[in-house]
Amino acid sequence: xxxxxxxxxxxxxxxxxxxxxxxxxxxxxxxxxxxxxxxxxxxxxxxxxxxxxxxxxxxxxxxxxxxxxxxxxxxxxxxxxxxxxxxxxxxxxxx
Numbered sequence: 001x002x003x004x005x006x007x008x009x010x011x012x013x014x015x016x017x018x019x020x021x022x023x024x025x026x027x028x029x030x031x032x033x034x035x036x037x038x039x040x041x042x043x044x045x046x047x048x049x050x051x052x053x054x055x056x057x058x059x060x061x062x063x064x065x066x067x068x069x070x071x072x073x074x075x076x077x078x079x080x081x082x083x084x085x086x087x088x089x090x091x092x093x094x095x
Contacts, residue, residue: 024070031062 015021020028039055 020066021070024066027066027069028063031066032059034062035059 015025017025018028035055035058038058039051041051042054043051
């Protein structure tokens, strides 16, 4: 006879890491990596001090942008007040 065990399926909530939720964790990681790449390129091609400023600017700017987008909601979508009529070919006509 097969035994049944309870399966923990989580709390149906998004993953949270350091205040960032769900997809915004990846946005934060992308801003960190972008800052590192552009900072390193600027350090090697132009100047070490300018590269450090670019690195800090990209990281801080990216994280602030991510935090501001997160306030819009995890599933933020654009809402239009227009009426669309779809014909049988799939084209949209704006009314």
